Amino acid sequence: MDLTTLTFIVVAITFAIYIGIAVWARAATTGEYYVAGKGVNPIANGAATAADWMSAASFISMAGLIAFMGYDASVYLMGWTGGYVLLALLLAPYLRKFGKFTVPEFIGDRFYSRTARIIAVVCLIVISLTYVIGQMKGVGVAFSRFLETSYTTGLFAGMAVVFIYAVLGGMKGITYTQIAQYVVLIFAYTVPAIFIAVQLTGNPLPQLGLGSTLSPDTGSGGVYLLTKLNQILVDLGFNQYTAQKGSTLNIFLLTASLMIGTAGLPHVIVRFFTVPRVRDARKSAGWALVFIAILYTTAPAVGAMSFFNLFNTVQPGAIGAEEGSLAYDNRPQWFRNWERTGLLEWQDKNNDGRIQYYNDKNAAFAQKANEQYGWQGNELVKVDRDIMVLANPEIAKLPDWVIALVVAGGLAAALSTAAGLLMAIASAVSHDLVKGVFNPKIGEKGELLAARLAMAGAILVAGYLGLNPPGFAAQVVALAFGLAASSLFPVLMLGIFNKKMNRAGAIAGMLAGLTSTLVYIFWYKGWLFIPDTNMLPDTPDYWLFGIGPQSFGAVGAVINVIVAYVVYKVTTPAPEEIQHFVENIRVPRAGGTPAQ
């Protein structure tokens, strides 16, 4: 059986499972539709949260990011996991105690303000829509690259599956499919990683393999993998893999922004509304991080090992010696396969028929390479970071079913995240806008119908954006995390930890955090991301105190908190009944009434 057929079968089986779950987990009430009837087991919710959270980018791109950035990619590893500590300690339990359906609903109730609720809805929709574009693209790309369908067909197939389980089952359907998707994606990620770790280091645990010595058949037996990698990189004019390269302040702020942003993402927060009790919400956050960590601690090993494999392939011998560089005609099959996709590109700059991959931006090394070795520039002109995960099974010569599994895993990661985001958008529209603002008298049945229609609409919008991705799609991750960090997280936290914080403070804080972050991002990336409208070039030399636009969310959060406090100090504190409301959400079972 050829690879495409096999991949098709594996993907079809997983899709059939998702649809089967959808039919089983139909939602009959708004409670089931919005928060899965608050009946999800905390460990199961942990797995669903992990799938919800880990996107196509985590699955496909992160290991490549780590490979090319080395230590500096720690910002993503710590930023995207450390946020769960904030979520578990500062938000999840109290929001679960609140016990309603959406994040804007909490903000509206806590700050007794429809305006605050609407601002929160706007932030939520911007964050979730920008985020969902990347997932839809991921689905289309996976289909077109591996199943020989067109991008559009792939996108429609993905949309159809999400449509079935999200419209039918709402949060209930999404939760149980996400659990299945977690199993598929984690299996697909760890199996190739284990194979590679065994091949390179003899250690089956990638987390330990990363710190192990290389096995003899790599040509560098007995040397530590990281030591060897550092040495190769330095010898080719790059920086050490394990050393810090960026500015410390920027690394600090980027990590903080990603952490705070993670904790403030509505589609993640709302997952903790689905468990039965407050104590389950706490526990569930812990399990979510365990499930996430299985992938996140494997990724550094995948990054380092596949990077080592790449160098070991193109630079099999001594640097500078003619035979040291791989002859182009002898390149392995996976190299040829990925050249065809355009993700890997070679240009013979010095016409010697051999591949030279080195850092020609390092002036001193480039000059030395030119004078002593006759190299005319880096010849691997394109190495897309995504191939670090996608080509892994081929590089490690794994059987075809592993490759098919990786495709199904990437699709599972993209679909599970897309469904979670669409759910957040749909409930904000039907619950916060339709029921909360436009038609408060709408009944249970009417709202359930509105929720299904909103979901269908959200899928269509996301599909449209996936087909016509705006040019700025790659930039918007900074926007999503920046907005979550600077607008939603601080106001949620203040609402819980300062019981007198009032409406005026919250609204002023949200707007200040939001505006400052948007302006800072647009200043370097262009107004509304329109090319050439940026005020300053987006390079470290021009950044204010060396703070990159992606790193500004944490600063925006601080601005939010300061403005909120100043405004709250000069206005009337929150009314008595709101203060009681806050006291009530702070304890799992308050005032002698058992929690529901």
Added chain:
Amino acid sequence: MSAPQGTQGAANAYWREHLKLLFTLLVIWFVVSFVLGIFLAPALNAIEIAGYPLGFWIAQQGSIFVFIALIFVYVARMNVLDRKYDVHED
């Protein structure tokens, strides 16, 4: 619905103890990720343990394990605290 003085006092004590726990855990969270994983990482990289430069290991592996431990310590301590103040569920 004004709660009796005793209940209010207990609720305040519960919240104070809770905040103390939060503070301790968040200090550890900050020290591990930002101090050890970022500010001191270059210095810690001079120490090598089992093939890992220490700063690099903390930033790419160790910190994540500590985050997990922090949440489960929080879960356990809160379950005890909830019972102590009789605000636990079921």
